Amino acid sequence: MSDPVRGTAFDVLRAVDERDAYVNLLLPTLLRERGITGRDAGLATELTHGTLRRRGTYDAILGHLSRQGIEGIDPPVLDALRLGTHQLLGMRVPAHAAVSTTVDLVRRTSGHKPVGFANALLRRVGEKDLDTWVTELTAGLGEDQALSISASHPVWIVQALRDALGPDGDLRGLLDADNLPPKVTLVARPGLSDPSELPGEPGRWSPYARILEGGDPGEIAAVRDGRAGVQDEGSQLVAITLAEATVDGQDDRWLDLCAGPGGKAALLAALATRRGAHLVANEVQRHRAELVEQALRQLPDVEVTVHDGRHGPWEPESFDRVLVDAPCTGLGALRRRPESRWRRRPEDLATLVPLQRDLLDRALDLTRPGGVVAYATCSPHRAETVEVVDAVVSARPDVTVEADHQWWPHLHGTDAMFCALLRRG
Structure with a gap:
């Protein structure tokens, strides 16, 4: 060549x-x-x-x-x-x-x-x-059409992000942030490594994060051997939100229902292990389950399973904490995966939203009374976030929403991660 x-x-x-x-x-x-x-x-x-x-x-x-x-x-x-x-x-x-x-x-x-x-x-x-x-x-174009050209986002994504931000949101700031190369963020997995041994500046939000200006993270020993990893702060915050929620009584059975490719599962497993809890990391696709196993190689007590999360073989009310990092459009990671904005279509929601609702509903069934579920998507689209939570909770008087978070590239320097914390009554 x-x-x-x-x-x-x-x-x-x-x-x-x-x-x-x-x-x-x-x-x-x-x-x-x-x-x-x-x-x-x-x-x-x-x-x-x-x-x-x-x-x-x-x-x-x-x-x-x-x-x-x-x-x-x-x-x-x-x-x-x-x-x-x-x-x-x-x-x-x-x-x-x-x-x-x-x-x-x-x-x-x-x-x-x-x-x-x-x-x-x-x-x-x-x-x-x-x-x-x-x-x-x-x-002479309308505002959304003009933004679609000037900020290089399909019109339907511009409109979805406008809706998610609300009338006072900085849409242009978000679109511009999507077009900036993200910095590499590392995570020190508790009990396996300490943030102080990693290069880079401390993260803004996660106590385990370090932000690199450049370089190949694969050259860092702790990353190579699985004691640390590459993980956006928004993703770290999802695992931290679930792990830090108050749970009365027993707290030794945790589940990551959609664990691939394993970043959140690894941080969650490290936090669980330090408390004497056991994590089940489930993934529906075998090749992604293998990625989970690779991410968890320094945490051998974690059980990696391969099941459709909607139908896996777990007993109802058998877990204290459950994470549902649901399959989604990925509109929150457009700066990291620039091809996604051209690959996704609005009709994808017709398949994804029912799946998201079913997974959240199943997660709640698997959680004991008093336990907590974190529902997360790497998308700020309202159809995949608050509307999924509202639809599921409205049909379940045994569930309350304790908090929801939406992080943004232009405000927090993270991917646009959504996380809602729900408690089973």
Whole structure:
């Protein structure tokens, strides 16, 4: 490959489009396989993540300039053009280098036929800066449509986030935060490591957190051997919220009903172990259960099970604390998983919301009177958060909501995690 950095970014974009690949898993793998390290790895990461984050804006520009619109551009050529547009408008790459490297990429991956088209289109993109393009393309549009282009979020997500924030919320601040690369956050698992032995600054909210400015967390010994992990502070706060809730009487049976890939389960297990409690970490998919086992490898007393959480073999009222980290749209982690905003559709809620309600209802059945359930989603969408809780609790006079929390990237520096604490009466 004559340009392995741009070629790797291109390959990741194609994998996202063709087979719904996850960037956070695929990109590090390709970088290792191709021996791309240091500044080149950083460039490949910025090219990939930056292009995906700003794809909505770049597509609006490319669609405006192309006579056939976005839909008429061959997908591999379109991905190359997106990479070129990001270099022209979102990075400090000289215009001639951005155009020539992208044209070379098009020639190598799609042949000679689209080369002239790509060259001409990118030269037109480079005639104006990003702010000028956005101003021109959003003139006369409604507020949500304009935000969709300028902040690079699908309109339905803009509307969902506006609804979740409420009338006084800083929607623009949230959308901008989604487009910033998140810092790497570490968690020291209690009893296995101490935050003081980890690099970075203390977290704002979790006593176990350390925030890194950069670097590879895999090079940290405590992370390599499972005594610490990489975990957003919002995710840590969910486990802490459940663990710190008051429970009268016995407190030795804990359950994580949807444990994959294992970050919350590992912190919860460490907290449980220090109190002499036993955690069951359940996951419906075998390959994700294996990830849970890997995360829990320093906590061998935890029981990892593979069941549909709605129908697992546990006795009613047999647990003191239960975590339901429910499958969701993931709209709270758009800065961390930039491809999600283009992958998800509003119709996904029709499948996810009934599942979320069923899992929460089952968790409450499995909790003894006086015990607590934490219901969490990495999404602030009201249909997946307060509306799920309200629907389940309204049909259960034996349950009360003690608290709910919504953390935000632009306010707390975390993913947009939701957590409600419910008590079984």
